[in-house]
Amino acid sequence: MLNIPSVEAHQVDRDIKNSGHEMREQPLVMRGQPLVPIMQIGNVCPLGFFPSAGYCIPATSAIAAVIPTYSGSKAFGCPAGYRNNNGYCQTFSQSRHYAIPMLTDRCPRGYYNNQSFCIKQ
Numbered sequence: 001m002l003n004i005p006s007v008e009a010h011q012v013d014r015d016i017k018n019s020g021h022e023m024r025e026q027p028l029v030m031r032g033q034p035l036v037p038i039m040q041i042g043n044v045c046p047l048g049f050f051p052s053a054g055y056c057i058p059a060t061s062a063i064a065a066v067i068p069t070y071s072g073s074k075a076f077g078c079p080a081g082y083r084n085n086n087g088y089c090q091t092f093s094q095s096r097h098y099a100i101p102m103l104t105d106r107c108p109r110g111y112y113n114n115q116s117f118c119i120k121q
Helices: none
Strands: 049-052 055-058 082-085 088-091 099-101 111-114 117-120
Touching: none
Parallel strands: none
Antiparallel strands: 049 055, 082 088, 099 117, 111 117
């Protein structure tokens, strides 16, 4: 038998004071495209990445990052600061833009539309 204690309220060990200020969403700070494994499109990966179980893994930390793909389709156009590399949009080394694929007809708050991508403002 499992004994689960009943909890009536959360216990806080210090007083919580109202600052009188409205809570606001903190801005997400991005410094360019992160270098992470991405979904493999077909049987190719961008140059500098190697295939592994349906992903493309960066070979070294010196590789330029790639915009992730969620649809499994090749990109035909890339936003400013990116170049097409085997159907993937890969950053130029000096680019400081962070981009995600556009999933709907609009971009989330804080991003602007650039072709079929959303770029962080």
